[in-house]
Amino acid sequence: MPIQYEGIVTEHRAVRESVGVFDISHMGELVVSGEESEAALNRLLTNDLALLEDGEGQYTLMLNEEGGVIDDLIVYRTAPDRFFLVVNASKIEEDVAWIKKHLPAGVSLEDQSEIFGALAVQGPDAVTLWERLESRKPLPPKNGIVEYEGGLILCRTGYTGEDGFELFSPANPIGDWFDRLVSGGAKPCGLGARDTLRLEKGFPLNGSDLDDKHTPLEAGLGFFVKLEKDPAFIGAEVLVRQKEEGLNERLVAIAMTGKAPPPRHGYEVRDEEGEKLLGELTSGSLSPGLGLGIGMAYLPVAQTKIGTPLCIMVRDRSFPAHVVKKPFV
Numbered sequence: 001m002p003i004q005y006e007g008i009v010t011e012h013r014a015v016r017e018s019v020g021v022f023d024i025s026h027m028g029e030l031v032v033s034g035e036e037s038e039a040a041l042n043r044l045l046t047n048d049l050a051l052l053e054d055g056e057g058q059y060t061l062m063l064n065e066e067g068g069v070i071d072d073l074i075v076y077r078t079a080p081d082r083f084f085l086v087v088n089a090s091k092i093e094e095d096v097a098w099i100k101k102h103l104p105a106g107v108s109l110e111d112q113s114e115i116f117g118a119l120a121v122q123g124p125d126a127v128t129l130w131e132r133l134e135s136r137k138p139l140p141p142k143n144g145i146v147e148y149e150g151g152l153i154l155c156r157t158g159y160t161g162e163d164g165f166e167l168f169s170p171a172n173p174i175g176d177w178f179d180r181l182v183s184g185g186a187k188p189c190g191l192g193a194r195d196t197l198r199l200e201k202g203f204p205l206n207g208s209d210l211d212d213k214h215t216p217l218e219a220g221l222g223f224f225v226k227l228e229k230d231p232a233f234i235g236a237e238v239l240v241r242q243k244e245e246g247l248n249e250r251l252v253a254i255a256m257t258g259k260a261p262p263p264r265h266g267y268e269v270r271d272e273e274g275e276k277l278l279g280e281l282t283s284g285s286l287s288p289g290l291g292l293g294i295g296m297a298y299l300p301v302a303q304t305k306i307g308t309p310l311c312i313m314v315r316d317r318s319f320p321a322h323v324v325k326k327p328f329v
Contacts, residue, residue, distance in 0.1 A: 117174025
Protein backbone atom coordinates (compact mmCIF):
# COMPACT_ATOMS: atom_id res chain seq x y z
CA MET A 1 0.00 0.00 0.00
CA PRO A 2 1.46 3.39 -0.97
CA ILE A 3 1.56 6.34 1.40
CA GLN A 4 -1.03 8.10 -0.76
CA TYR A 5 -2.83 8.01 -4.10
CA GLU A 6 -4.44 11.45 -4.65
CA GLY A 7 -3.38 12.94 -1.32
CA ILE A 8 -3.72 12.16 2.38
CA VAL A 9 -6.31 14.85 3.12
CA THR A 10 -8.47 13.94 0.12
CA GLU A 11 -8.39 10.24 1.04
CA HIS A 12 -9.00 10.97 4.73
CA ARG A 13 -12.09 13.02 3.92
CA ALA A 14 -13.40 10.35 1.55
CA VAL A 15 -13.47 7.84 4.42
CA ARG A 16 -15.10 10.28 6.81
CA GLU A 17 -17.70 11.46 4.27
CA SER A 18 -18.29 8.60 1.81
CA VAL A 19 -16.14 5.47 1.32
CA GLY A 20 -12.52 4.53 0.81
CA VAL A 21 -10.70 1.25 0.19
CA PHE A 22 -7.31 0.26 1.63
CA ASP A 23 -5.16 -2.60 0.38
CA ILE A 24 -4.21 -4.36 3.63
CA SER A 25 -2.79 -7.50 2.05
CA HIS A 26 0.35 -7.02 4.14
CA MET A 27 -1.58 -8.04 7.28
CA GLY A 28 -1.16 -11.56 8.65
CA GLU A 29 -3.84 -14.26 8.80
CA LEU A 30 -3.45 -17.20 11.18
CA VAL A 31 -5.77 -20.12 11.89
CA VAL A 32 -5.66 -21.90 15.24
CA SER A 33 -7.73 -25.06 15.56
CA GLY A 34 -8.15 -28.13 17.71
CA GLU A 35 -10.25 -29.35 20.61
CA GLU A 36 -8.34 -27.24 23.15
CA SER A 37 -7.85 -24.19 20.91
CA GLU A 38 -10.03 -21.87 23.00
CA ALA A 39 -8.23 -22.70 26.24
CA ALA A 40 -4.82 -22.46 24.56
CA LEU A 41 -5.49 -19.03 23.05
CA ASN A 42 -7.08 -17.76 26.25
CA ARG A 43 -3.75 -18.35 27.97
CA LEU A 44 -2.07 -16.17 25.32
CA LEU A 45 -4.59 -13.34 24.82
CA THR A 46 -5.93 -10.70 27.19
CA ASN A 47 -9.59 -10.76 26.14
CA ASP A 48 -11.89 -13.73 26.80
CA LEU A 49 -12.65 -16.06 23.90
CA ALA A 50 -15.37 -17.74 25.96
CA LEU A 51 -17.49 -14.64 25.26
CA LEU A 52 -17.53 -15.36 21.52
CA GLU A 53 -20.22 -17.27 19.67
CA ASP A 54 -19.45 -18.78 16.28
CA GLY A 55 -19.15 -15.95 13.77
CA GLU A 56 -18.09 -13.31 16.33
CA GLY A 57 -14.77 -11.53 16.88
CA GLN A 58 -13.02 -9.34 19.43
CA TYR A 59 -10.04 -7.03 19.76
CA THR A 60 -7.35 -8.46 22.02
CA LEU A 61 -3.65 -8.29 22.85
CA MET A 62 -0.84 -10.81 23.21
CA LEU A 63 1.70 -10.04 25.95
CA ASN A 64 5.14 -11.13 27.06
CA GLU A 65 5.89 -12.27 30.61
CA GLU A 66 6.53 -8.66 31.69
CA GLY A 67 3.09 -7.56 30.51
CA GLY A 68 4.44 -5.69 27.47
CA VAL A 69 2.57 -5.89 24.18
CA ILE A 70 3.84 -8.33 21.57
CA ASP A 71 0.92 -7.61 19.26
CA ASP A 72 -2.65 -6.35 19.18
CA LEU A 73 -4.98 -8.29 16.93
CA ILE A 74 -8.51 -9.30 16.03
CA VAL A 75 -9.56 -12.89 16.71
CA TYR A 76 -12.73 -14.45 15.26
CA ARG A 77 -14.36 -17.72 16.25
CA THR A 78 -15.36 -19.47 13.01
CA ALA A 79 -16.34 -22.78 14.68
CA PRO A 80 -16.35 -24.12 18.26
CA ASP A 81 -12.74 -25.25 17.89
CA ARG A 82 -11.41 -22.95 15.13
CA PHE A 83 -10.20 -19.33 15.30
CA PHE A 84 -9.15 -16.86 12.57
CA LEU A 85 -6.57 -14.29 13.75
CA VAL A 86 -5.68 -11.07 11.90
CA VAL A 87 -2.29 -9.82 13.08
CA ASN A 88 0.02 -6.93 12.28
CA ALA A 89 2.28 -7.39 9.27
CA SER A 90 5.54 -6.66 11.08
CA LYS A 91 4.67 -9.17 13.80
CA ILE A 92 3.73 -12.24 11.74
CA GLU A 93 6.94 -14.20 12.34
CA GLU A 94 7.17 -13.20 16.01
CA ASP A 95 3.50 -14.04 16.61
CA VAL A 96 3.76 -17.42 14.92
CA ALA A 97 6.86 -18.35 16.92
CA TRP A 98 5.31 -17.20 20.22
CA ILE A 99 2.00 -18.99 19.66
CA LYS A 100 3.66 -22.22 18.53
CA LYS A 101 5.89 -22.15 21.58
CA HIS A 102 2.86 -22.17 23.87
CA LEU A 103 0.39 -24.41 22.03
CA PRO A 104 -0.32 -27.82 23.60
CA ALA A 105 -0.37 -31.06 21.62
CA GLY A 106 -3.54 -31.41 19.56
CA VAL A 107 -3.84 -27.69 18.75
CA SER A 108 -2.51 -26.56 15.38
CA LEU A 109 -1.45 -23.20 13.96
CA GLU A 110 -1.54 -22.44 10.23
CA ASP A 111 0.08 -19.29 8.90
CA GLN A 112 -2.09 -18.40 5.90
CA SER A 113 -0.63 -14.93 5.36
CA GLU A 114 0.78 -15.82 1.95
CA ILE A 115 -2.54 -17.26 0.83
CA PHE A 116 -4.76 -14.25 1.46
CA GLY A 117 -5.03 -10.78 0.00
CA ALA A 118 -7.12 -8.32 1.99
CA LEU A 119 -8.97 -5.03 1.60
CA ALA A 120 -10.49 -2.67 4.19
CA VAL A 121 -13.54 -0.75 2.97
CA GLN A 122 -14.36 2.11 5.32
CA GLY A 123 -16.78 5.00 5.46
CA PRO A 124 -20.49 5.81 5.92
CA ASP A 125 -21.26 4.51 2.40
CA ALA A 126 -19.28 1.25 2.73
CA VAL A 127 -22.26 -1.00 3.43
CA THR A 128 -24.39 0.53 0.67
CA LEU A 129 -21.55 0.04 -1.79
CA TRP A 130 -21.21 -3.64 -0.93
CA GLU A 131 -24.94 -4.28 -1.09
CA ARG A 132 -24.98 -2.74 -4.54
CA LEU A 133 -22.08 -4.90 -5.73
CA GLU A 134 -22.82 -8.20 -3.96
CA SER A 135 -26.37 -8.34 -2.66
CA ARG A 136 -26.24 -12.15 -2.44
CA LYS A 137 -23.29 -12.07 -0.03
CA PRO A 138 -24.56 -10.18 3.04
CA LEU A 139 -22.07 -8.57 5.41
CA PRO A 140 -21.84 -9.90 8.96
CA PRO A 141 -22.98 -7.79 11.91
CA LYS A 142 -20.52 -5.55 13.77
CA ASN A 143 -17.47 -7.53 14.96
CA GLY A 144 -18.69 -10.53 12.97
CA ILE A 145 -17.24 -12.83 10.32
CA VAL A 146 -18.81 -14.80 7.49
CA GLU A 147 -17.19 -17.19 5.00
CA TYR A 148 -18.36 -17.74 1.43
CA GLU A 149 -17.42 -20.12 -1.36
CA GLY A 150 -14.12 -19.60 -3.12
CA GLY A 151 -12.27 -18.58 0.06
CA LEU A 152 -14.03 -15.21 0.42
CA ILE A 153 -14.16 -14.00 4.04
CA LEU A 154 -15.95 -10.85 5.17
CA CYS A 155 -15.31 -9.30 8.59
CA ARG A 156 -16.87 -6.24 10.21
CA THR A 157 -14.41 -4.34 12.38
CA GLY A 158 -12.31 -1.42 11.15
CA TYR A 159 -9.46 0.89 12.12
CA THR A 160 -10.83 4.31 11.18
CA GLY A 161 -13.77 4.84 13.51
CA GLU A 162 -16.18 4.62 10.57
CA ASP A 163 -18.50 1.81 9.53
CA GLY A 164 -17.08 -0.68 7.08
CA PHE A 165 -15.76 -4.17 6.54
CA GLU A 166 -12.69 -6.23 5.66
CA LEU A 167 -12.56 -8.53 2.63
CA PHE A 168 -10.16 -11.48 2.59
CA SER A 169 -9.78 -13.64 -0.49
CA PRO A 170 -7.12 -15.77 -2.18
CA ALA A 171 -4.38 -13.41 -3.33
CA ASN A 172 -4.88 -13.73 -7.10
CA PRO A 173 -8.37 -12.17 -7.35
CA ILE A 174 -7.75 -9.44 -4.75
CA GLY A 175 -6.86 -6.97 -7.51
CA ASP A 176 -10.19 -7.63 -9.21
CA TRP A 177 -12.03 -6.98 -5.96
CA PHE A 178 -10.10 -3.72 -5.54
CA ASP A 179 -11.01 -2.59 -9.07
CA ARG A 180 -14.68 -3.46 -8.56
CA LEU A 181 -14.86 -1.48 -5.34
CA VAL A 182 -13.15 1.53 -6.91
CA SER A 183 -15.45 1.34 -9.95
CA GLY A 184 -18.38 1.26 -7.51
CA GLY A 185 -17.30 4.52 -5.91
CA ALA A 186 -14.66 3.73 -3.27
CA LYS A 187 -11.63 6.02 -3.29
CA PRO A 188 -8.24 4.26 -3.10
CA CYS A 189 -6.56 5.21 0.18
CA GLY A 190 -2.99 4.79 1.38
CA LEU A 191 -1.07 4.42 4.60
CA GLY A 192 -1.02 8.17 5.24
CA ALA A 193 -4.80 8.48 5.50
CA ARG A 194 -5.02 5.24 7.45
CA ASP A 195 -2.69 6.78 10.04
CA THR A 196 -4.50 10.12 10.36
CA LEU A 197 -7.90 8.39 10.53
CA ARG A 198 -6.93 6.00 13.32
CA LEU A 199 -5.04 8.72 15.22
CA GLU A 200 -8.06 11.06 15.25
CA LYS A 201 -9.98 8.25 16.97
CA GLY A 202 -7.18 7.55 19.45
CA PHE A 203 -6.55 4.02 18.12
CA PRO A 204 -3.03 2.86 19.01
CA LEU A 205 -0.49 1.72 16.43
CA ASN A 206 1.60 -1.34 17.23
CA GLY A 207 5.29 -0.56 17.25
CA SER A 208 4.61 3.11 18.05
CA ASP A 209 1.90 3.52 20.71
CA LEU A 210 2.10 -0.14 21.72
CA ASP A 211 5.39 -1.86 22.47
CA ASP A 212 6.93 -4.59 24.58
CA LYS A 213 7.82 -2.13 27.37
CA HIS A 214 4.30 -0.83 28.06
CA THR A 215 1.26 -2.74 29.28
CA PRO A 216 -2.32 -2.50 27.96
CA LEU A 217 -3.31 -0.73 31.19
CA GLU A 218 -0.72 1.99 30.58
CA ALA A 219 -2.01 2.24 27.00
CA GLY A 220 -5.60 2.78 28.19
CA LEU A 221 -6.82 -0.57 26.86
CA GLY A 222 -8.03 -2.06 30.13
CA PHE A 223 -11.47 -2.79 28.61
CA PHE A 224 -9.85 -5.54 26.53
CA VAL A 225 -8.07 -7.12 29.49
CA LYS A 226 -9.95 -9.81 31.44
CA LEU A 227 -7.91 -10.35 34.59
CA GLU A 228 -10.60 -12.59 36.06
CA LYS A 229 -9.91 -15.35 33.51
CA ASP A 230 -8.82 -18.70 34.95
CA PRO A 231 -6.20 -19.79 34.15
CA ALA A 232 -4.61 -16.36 33.73
CA PHE A 233 -3.00 -15.24 30.48
CA ILE A 234 0.74 -14.66 30.12
CA GLY A 235 1.63 -11.27 31.61
CA ALA A 236 -1.47 -11.06 33.82
CA GLU A 237 0.53 -11.09 37.04
CA VAL A 238 2.22 -7.81 36.13
CA LEU A 239 -1.11 -6.20 35.26
CA VAL A 240 -2.69 -7.34 38.53
CA ARG A 241 0.17 -5.69 40.38
CA GLN A 242 -0.29 -2.48 38.40
CA LYS A 243 -3.99 -2.45 39.30
CA GLU A 244 -3.13 -2.80 42.97
CA GLU A 245 -0.23 -0.35 43.11
CA GLY A 246 -1.33 2.16 40.47
CA LEU A 247 0.28 3.20 37.20
CA ASN A 248 3.36 5.35 36.84
CA GLU A 249 2.48 6.60 33.37
CA ARG A 250 -0.34 6.57 30.85
CA LEU A 251 -0.75 7.01 27.10
CA VAL A 252 -2.57 10.31 26.59
CA ALA A 253 -3.92 12.36 23.71
CA ILE A 254 -2.20 15.68 23.06
CA ALA A 255 -3.37 18.58 20.88
CA MET A 256 -1.28 21.52 19.77
CA THR A 257 -2.50 24.93 20.94
CA GLY A 258 -2.84 27.32 18.02
CA LYS A 259 -0.78 27.24 14.85
CA ALA A 260 2.27 25.00 14.94
CA PRO A 261 4.16 22.58 12.70
CA PRO A 262 2.69 19.05 12.66
CA PRO A 263 3.99 16.97 15.58
CA ARG A 264 5.75 13.72 14.72
CA HIS A 265 6.75 10.45 16.33
CA GLY A 266 9.77 10.93 18.59
CA TYR A 267 9.30 14.65 19.28
CA GLU A 268 10.00 15.57 22.90
CA VAL A 269 7.09 16.38 25.22
CA ARG A 270 8.04 18.82 27.98
CA ASP A 271 6.28 20.67 30.76
CA GLU A 272 4.63 24.03 30.10
CA GLU A 273 7.88 25.94 30.67
CA GLY A 274 9.85 23.58 28.45
CA GLU A 275 12.29 22.76 31.22
CA LYS A 276 11.39 19.19 32.18
CA LEU A 277 11.34 16.30 29.72
CA LEU A 278 8.18 14.25 30.30
CA GLY A 279 8.26 11.85 27.36
CA GLU A 280 8.21 11.55 23.57
CA LEU A 281 5.38 11.44 21.07
CA THR A 282 4.56 7.87 20.09
CA SER A 283 2.35 9.16 17.25
CA GLY A 284 1.84 12.58 15.74
CA SER A 285 0.29 14.20 12.68
CA LEU A 286 -1.80 17.05 11.38
CA SER A 287 -5.46 16.21 11.89
CA PRO A 288 -7.40 16.86 8.65
CA GLY A 289 -10.63 16.91 10.64
CA LEU A 290 -9.48 19.46 13.20
CA GLY A 291 -6.89 21.39 11.22
CA LEU A 292 -4.32 21.20 14.01
CA GLY A 293 -1.53 18.97 15.21
CA ILE A 294 -2.38 15.98 17.40
CA GLY A 295 -0.42 13.15 18.94
CA MET A 296 -0.10 10.63 21.73
CA ALA A 297 2.58 10.05 24.35
CA TYR A 298 3.24 8.15 27.55
CA LEU A 299 3.43 10.72 30.34
CA PRO A 300 3.84 10.53 34.13
CA VAL A 301 0.42 10.11 35.72
CA ALA A 302 0.69 13.53 37.39
CA GLN A 303 0.73 15.14 33.93
CA THR A 304 -2.13 13.16 32.37
CA LYS A 305 -5.13 15.17 33.59
CA ILE A 306 -7.28 16.64 30.80
CA GLY A 307 -6.19 20.22 30.15
CA THR A 308 -2.66 19.85 31.48
CA PRO A 309 -0.48 22.39 29.61
CA LEU A 310 2.59 21.04 27.83
CA CYS A 311 4.98 21.99 25.09
CA ILE A 312 6.22 19.99 22.10
CA MET A 313 9.75 20.47 20.83
CA VAL A 314 9.84 20.84 17.04
CA ARG A 315 13.32 21.34 15.57
CA ASP A 316 14.64 22.92 18.80
CA ARG A 317 11.64 25.22 19.14
CA SER A 318 8.89 24.78 21.71
CA PHE A 319 5.20 24.98 20.79
CA PRO A 320 2.33 24.97 23.32
CA ALA A 321 0.08 21.94 23.62
CA HIS A 322 -2.23 20.34 26.16
CA VAL A 323 -3.70 16.99 27.17
CA VAL A 324 -7.14 16.32 25.66
CA LYS A 325 -9.75 13.59 25.92
CA LYS A 326 -9.82 10.71 23.42
CA PRO A 327 -11.00 10.52 20.75
CA PHE A 328 -9.85 13.72 19.13
CA VAL A 329 -12.75 13.57 16.65
